[in-house]
Every structure is written in C-alpha cells, then in structure tokens.
Amino acid sequence: MKDSGLTKTSSIQVIDRAAKLLNIMARYDDPISLKILAAEGELHPSTAFRILSSLIEHQFVERDDVGHYRLGIKLLHLGSHVRQSVELRQQAKPIITRLRDALGETVNLTVRENDEVVYVERAISGQMMRVEQVIGSRAPLHVTAVGKLMLAAAGEEECRQYAKRTGLPAYTHNTITDVENLIRHTSQALQNGFAYDNGEAEKSVGCIGVLIYSSTGEIAAGLSVSAPLERRKEEWVPLVIEAGKRLSESLGYFG
Amino acid sequence: MKDSGLTKTSSIQVIDRAAKLLNIMARYDDPISLKILAAEGELHPSTAFRILSSLIEHQFVERDDVGHYRLGIKLLHLGSHVRQSVELRQQAKPIITRLRDALGETVNLTVRENDEVVYVERAISGQMMRVEQVIGSRAPLHVTAVGKLMLAAAGEEECRQYAKRTGLPAYTHNTITDVENLIRHTSQALQNGFAYDNGEAEKSVGCIGVLIYSSTGEIAAGLSVSAPLERRKEEWVPLVIEAGKRLSESLGYFG
DNA sequence: AGTTTTGATTTCACATTATGAAAGATTCAG
DNA sequence: CTGAATCTTTCATAATGTGAAATCAAAACT
Structure with missing residues (x-):
C-alpha cells in the first residue's frame, strides 16, 4: 500500500x-x-x-x-562514531578554507587507512590550473607528503614492513622506491615537522604536508597544500605548520 | 528467503x-x-x-x-538524544544504589512530565515489606515529595495554575487539596532543600525527596527514598540531601 | 471485587513489497 | 582505448510485511 x-x-x-x-x-x-x-x-x-x-x-x-x-543505546554508539568523523571535518573546514585563501592553492585533509591515505575534506584553488583530488579517493602512503610523515611516525620497522608489503611502486620518476632512502627521507621530514611531495605521486605536482594530532596524542589526519611544482613556495611551510598546529589544538592536542 | x-x-x-x-x-x-x-x-x-x-x-x-x-548525521542527533537520558540514569544508578544500601529502603529517580512525575530509575529495598514503583509509571506532582519541590521551583503562579488544571484530587486523607496550603507547604519545602510525602500519594507510605539540577541549573530530576511511614526516619534527611548534591555535581551543577 | 473498556499482542490470509537475476551504465585499471 | 569491475536500474515473482480480527492483559470504573 x-x-x-x-x-x-x-x-x-x-x-x-x-x-x-x-x-x-x-x-x-x-x-x-x-x-x-x-x-x-x-x-x-x-x-x-x-x-x-x-x-x-x-x-x-x-x-x-x-x-x-x-x-535505544545503539544510537548512542553509532552517534558517537559519527561525531568523531564529523568533528574532524567540521574543525578542519574553516582552517582548510583559510589556508587555501592565504596560499591560493588547493588544501586537502586526509586520514590513513592501512597503506593508503584517503581524502576526506578539501578546499579547492580558484585558479584555472589547479590540483584537485576527489573526496573518497586514495593514494599510497609513500608517494604523499603526509603519508611519508605517517610512515615515519610509525617507526623504522613499520617502514620496512610497508616497503615489503607494497614493493614501493614508482608512480613517477621522482617516486622513492628504495626502502633505505625512504626511511632516511621520512625520518628527516618528521624531525622537520613537515614533508614535501616533489612530483612523487603525480608528475609536476608538489605538496607540503603536516600531521594532525588528536587529544590523545595520536595521529588523527594529515593536512597538505598541493600546487603545480613551479608555483609551490618554500615560504608556505610555516603557514602550513601553523594551520596544522591550530587544527590539532582544536581537537584538544597541546603537545 | x-x-x-x-x-x-x-x-x-x-x-x-x-x-x-x-x-x-x-x-x-x-x-x-x-x-x-x-x-x-x-x-x-x-x-x-x-x-x-x-x-x-x-x-x-x-x-x-x-x-x-x-x-549519517541523523545518528548523531538521535544519539545525542539518547545520551541525555542515559547519562542521567547512568550517573544516578550508583548513587541511588548506595543510598538504598545505606538506608535499607527503596530509592527512586523521577523526571517531571507536565503535571506528573515519571519513575525512570530505582533501587529496591531488600525488605519483605517495601515500597515499589514500576519504572515508567507516573504520579501527580502534588502528592509526591519531589513533585511538590518541582511545583515550588516553578513559582507560586504556576502552582495556582496547576491547582486549577488538576483540581488537586485527594488520593488519601493526607493529600493536600487546598491551593493556599499547597503553596505555603511547597515554598517551605524548597527553602528547606527537601520535602516529605506523608502518606499523601498512598496511605502509610512516606518519602523524603530532593531536586537534581543539571549543568545549566535547570531541574533535571527528583530523587527520593520511600518507606512505610513507621520506618521513615528524620535522620535520613541529610543523607538524601547529600546524595542529591552528588548527583547534581556529577551532571555538572555546582550552584 | 467484579465488570467494562482500552491498550497490547498474536494469528492468519493475502496483497503488495522487496528481492535477486539480468541488463545497462559508469568507473576504474591496465 | 579497451576490458574488467562496480554501481545502478529494470522487471517478474517469491516471500515478506500488512492489517483485520481475535485474543490476552492491564487499566479504569462501579
């Protein structure tokens, strides 16, 4: 009926x-x-x-x-699950938007899932020629700025295991495909507090990425700005680091 | 299939x-x-x-x-709704149980719905002769200890309107059925911080009740101990007040 | 305490909905 | 660009969910 x-x-x-x-x-x-x-x-x-x-x-x-x-109680459980995801994106959205406006380039938020990062939020550059990732799409850790930081944060052994599992396939001529080189590179990046992607996932596309921490000190997400390599600027680094810091703080992290 | x-x-x-x-x-x-x-x-x-x-x-x-x-977001909405109810009962349950154990009599948690209180949680006395309310059942405000406090907290005018709406029906010989008497009585009880039910809802059953406040200062619930009148003791009053204070604090009220 | 009324629960025949197979469309991977 | 995989829609029909009726339980009334 x-x-x-x-x-x-x-x-x-x-x-x-x-x-x-x-x-x-x-x-x-x-x-x-x-x-x-x-x-x-x-x-x-x-x-x-x-x-x-x-x-x-x-x-x-x-x-x-x-x-x-x-x-019933199940709604509380499922609702809490939604909150975690919604809160991250809600806290991130204004910060991402401001960073995009300041730099004029696309800014992405990603989370790690196993050996990949997944794009969960973004602010797209208004320029005709711009980098654009589809929300929901994925990329391997070792070819993205934030993915390399996530690997470094997980430790050298985890890096080696990742290399073993995936074989570090090359995506461009610039992809890091040697495990020792990857370890050296990602460790340094973690120490610096940010990482570059120098056309490693896609030719001519450069990124600057930082890690986002939750109130428990764990890695909650990655934040990155992407641009054609020739437009990317070194002086963006402190702005990206500052945006990442603010987002981590809004999630309750003050480490 | x-x-x-x-x-x-x-x-x-x-x-x-x-x-x-x-x-x-x-x-x-x-x-x-x-x-x-x-x-x-x-x-x-x-x-x-x-x-x-x-x-x-x-x-x-x-x-x-x-x-x-x-x-989806609806689960967050419905989950939040569950939380309010669950949190009250979860915070209350151990306090209610401890008070029941200390006094040896049944302890109830109620919330106000329009002109009635509804029993939402309880700890039942282990004694053979005991007062027992069914969760989900209701009683008019003017015949319960906590209901009288809720009326007083709502103000004299609201008391008069309640009397008009309901006609203050008698449940026992002890029920207060005169509005001026009710106002005098409930005001005094609110000032004292607790109220008695002297066989007003049910013959031979006596209660001591207090109000529970939420973090916003509003009345969230009522807490009461019920016993046969001849077993009820004046010295229980500070214990009930203290239990009510602790429950209000656990809900974020420090007024 | 007994009776009546109301609300809750179960049963059952069947009407209609939800199903899965197949086809078509779209996206992804090579 | 092509083929494979996934997603989406269509359609015939199997089986599920429905509502009327009956039964049971609780509440209200006398």
Missing part, C-alpha cells in the same frame, strides 16, 4: 516507517506508548508493534516495564 | 539487514564501497544498494563523491 502517495525515490517502506517511529521518539523526553507511536506514525498498531520489536532486537529502541518505548 | 535460518523472534528482515549495514559501517573509520558492504552484509548488491538509498534519504547514511558510504 502507498504511504503519503508521493515518494521522492523508490524508497523502502519499512525503513521509512522505522525512521518515522525513531523520529517520533526523539520528539519526546520520556518513553511513549504504542498507541501514541502508532497514531503519530499513522500505522496500524500491529505494524508499529512489529517494527518496534525489530528495532528493540538491534538496540535501536528500548521498552520499559510498562511497555513504553524510547530510543 | 531466509537469512541465517534461526530467528529468535519474528523479526523484520529489512530492519535486520539495515541494522547489519549500519553496524558494518561503524566498524570502519572511513567510508566503504557498496561491494564491501554487500559482501560483508551477505546481501545482493542491488538489495544493499536500495537499503542504503533509503537510509540516505533519512540521513542515517551518507554517500561521498566516489560512491562510498558512511554513517
């Missing part, structure tokens, strides 16, 4: 109904009865009852001693 | 599948592909695709530029 008649896309009715019930419960401070839920959800009581029973099984809903319903 | 074969109760398959997909996304720090979700969820890709599309519509899921999926 049709619900409200007009469905934007070919949605799944049961999910629509479950979402509606969850939203109703969110409007009340206290647990509410099946009768109210069914009425406000415009559902038959037996339908509401079964949907709620399913949601209870997965801890999205709880039922108290008098049979009233409220939102 | 059947899922894992054995279903504990007559659950709804689509909700089971949606929950499974949400749980898989929670296991990853980064957005993941449809292929991985379908595989780990043991679903046909077209099925996973439609369920995810529905979840996206309700903001339980988001899809990024390269078509990868992550948990």
Whole structure:
C-alpha cells in the first residue's frame, strides 16, 4: 500500500516507517506508548508493534516495564562514531578554507587507512590550473607528503614492513622506491615537522604536508597544500605548520 | 528467503539487514564501497544498494563523491538524544544504589512530565515489606515529595495554575487539596532543600525527596527514598540531601 | 471485587513489497 | 582505448510485511 502517495525515490517502506517511529521518539523526553507511536506514525498498531520489536532486537529502541518505548543505546554508539568523523571535518573546514585563501592553492585533509591515505575534506584553488583530488579517493602512503610523515611516525620497522608489503611502486620518476632512502627521507621530514611531495605521486605536482594530532596524542589526519611544482613556495611551510598546529589544538592536542 | 535460518523472534528482515549495514559501517573509520558492504552484509548488491538509498534519504547514511558510504548525521542527533537520558540514569544508578544500601529502603529517580512525575530509575529495598514503583509509571506532582519541590521551583503562579488544571484530587486523607496550603507547604519545602510525602500519594507510605539540577541549573530530576511511614526516619534527611548534591555535581551543577 | 473498556499482542490470509537475476551504465585499471 | 569491475536500474515473482480480527492483559470504573 502507498504511504503519503508521493515518494521522492523508490524508497523502502519499512525503513521509512522505522525512521518515522525513531523520529517520533526523539520528539519526546520520556518513553511513549504504542498507541501514541502508532497514531503519530499513522500505522496500524500491529505494524508499529512489529517494527518496534525489530528495532528493540538491534538496540535501536528500548521498552520499559510498562511497555513504553524510547530510543535505544545503539544510537548512542553509532552517534558517537559519527561525531568523531564529523568533528574532524567540521574543525578542519574553516582552517582548510583559510589556508587555501592565504596560499591560493588547493588544501586537502586526509586520514590513513592501512597503506593508503584517503581524502576526506578539501578546499579547492580558484585558479584555472589547479590540483584537485576527489573526496573518497586514495593514494599510497609513500608517494604523499603526509603519508611519508605517517610512515615515519610509525617507526623504522613499520617502514620496512610497508616497503615489503607494497614493493614501493614508482608512480613517477621522482617516486622513492628504495626502502633505505625512504626511511632516511621520512625520518628527516618528521624531525622537520613537515614533508614535501616533489612530483612523487603525480608528475609536476608538489605538496607540503603536516600531521594532525588528536587529544590523545595520536595521529588523527594529515593536512597538505598541493600546487603545480613551479608555483609551490618554500615560504608556505610555516603557514602550513601553523594551520596544522591550530587544527590539532582544536581537537584538544597541546603537545 | 531466509537469512541465517534461526530467528529468535519474528523479526523484520529489512530492519535486520539495515541494522547489519549500519553496524558494518561503524566498524570502519572511513567510508566503504557498496561491494564491501554487500559482501560483508551477505546481501545482493542491488538489495544493499536500495537499503542504503533509503537510509540516505533519512540521513542515517551518507554517500561521498566516489560512491562510498558512511554513517549519517541523523545518528548523531538521535544519539545525542539518547545520551541525555542515559547519562542521567547512568550517573544516578550508583548513587541511588548506595543510598538504598545505606538506608535499607527503596530509592527512586523521577523526571517531571507536565503535571506528573515519571519513575525512570530505582533501587529496591531488600525488605519483605517495601515500597515499589514500576519504572515508567507516573504520579501527580502534588502528592509526591519531589513533585511538590518541582511545583515550588516553578513559582507560586504556576502552582495556582496547576491547582486549577488538576483540581488537586485527594488520593488519601493526607493529600493536600487546598491551593493556599499547597503553596505555603511547597515554598517551605524548597527553602528547606527537601520535602516529605506523608502518606499523601498512598496511605502509610512516606518519602523524603530532593531536586537534581543539571549543568545549566535547570531541574533535571527528583530523587527520593520511600518507606512505610513507621520506618521513615528524620535522620535520613541529610543523607538524601547529600546524595542529591552528588548527583547534581556529577551532571555538572555546582550552584 | 467484579465488570467494562482500552491498550497490547498474536494469528492468519493475502496483497503488495522487496528481492535477486539480468541488463545497462559508469568507473576504474591496465 | 579497451576490458574488467562496480554501481545502478529494470522487471517478474517469491516471500515478506500488512492489517483485520481475535485474543490476552492491564487499566479504569462501579
């Protein structure tokens, strides 16, 4: 049977109904009865009852001693998970935007996933010729500025294991493909507090990257500015380091 | 078609599948592909695709530029809603239990909803003859210790309006049914920092109650110990006040 | 305390939805 | 540029979710 008649896309009715019930419960401070839920959800009581029973099984809903319903603990768990991701991007967005405006080039935020960095946020340069990464796309650690810093922070042994796992494939003539060279290079970069990518991932593209730390001192992300190599400037380094510092502080890191 | 074969109760398959997909996304720090979700969820890709599309519509899921999926902002909203309720009960539970152990009588936590208090948490006395309220059940404000404090805190005019709305029905011979008497009584109780229920809700049952404040200074809940009148002791008052103070502090109130 | 009313829960026939196979479109990798 | 892989849409239909009715339980009334 049709619900409200007009469905934007070919949605799944049961999910629509479950979402509606969850939203109703969110409007009340206290647990509410099946009768109210069914009425406000415009559902038959037996339908509401079964949907709620399913949601209870997965801890999205709880039922108290008098049979009233409220939102369940699983939403707290999943919500906390969302917060971590959202907070990083929300804290980063204005800082990334300001840095992009100051330098006039694209600025990216990445997080490490296994042997790659993933682009999770960005501010794109307004210039016609610019570097642009797709959010969600990935790059191997050893060919990116921030990835090299992440490797160095993980230690020499981890560097060797990474080299073994991946074989350090060359992406351009400038890619570092020798493990000893990679270790020397990344260690130095970590000591400097920033790293370069000198056309190592892509010909003619240069980056300056720094690490972002969370309140627990762990690496939360990487921040980098990317530009055509001939436009990249050494004097950007302190600005990138400062932006990284501010973002780390906004996440509660003061090391 | 059947899922894992054995279903504990007559659950709804689509909700089971949606929950499974949400749980898989929670296991990853980064957005993941449809292929991985379908595989780990043991679903046909077209099925996973439609369920995810529905979840996206309700903001339980988001899809990024390269078509990868992550948990959505709605979970943060609903999760925050759960936190408020869970935090109160979680902070209260050990304090309620300690007070019950110290006094040997039932201790209840209530919240105000319109003209009633609702029982949201409790620690029951181990004695054979004891007072026991069902979680989720309610009582009118004017016949409970904490309800009278809530009325007093709301002001004299609100007290008069409450009396008008409800007619101050008698529950026992001891129920206060005169509005001037109620105002005098509840004001004094608020000044004292605690209130009694002298068999006003139920014959022979006596309570001592205090208000619980949140970090914003607002009334978050009421805490009370209930016992047969002949067992209730005046010297419990400072212990109940102290327990209420500690619970308010654990919620961030230091007024 | 007994009766009536209301709300919650279960059952069941079947209408409609959700499904998966197949096809088509898009993206990615070489 | 081509082929492979992944994503998205279509469609026939299997099976699920539905709501009416019945039953059970709790609450309200007398």
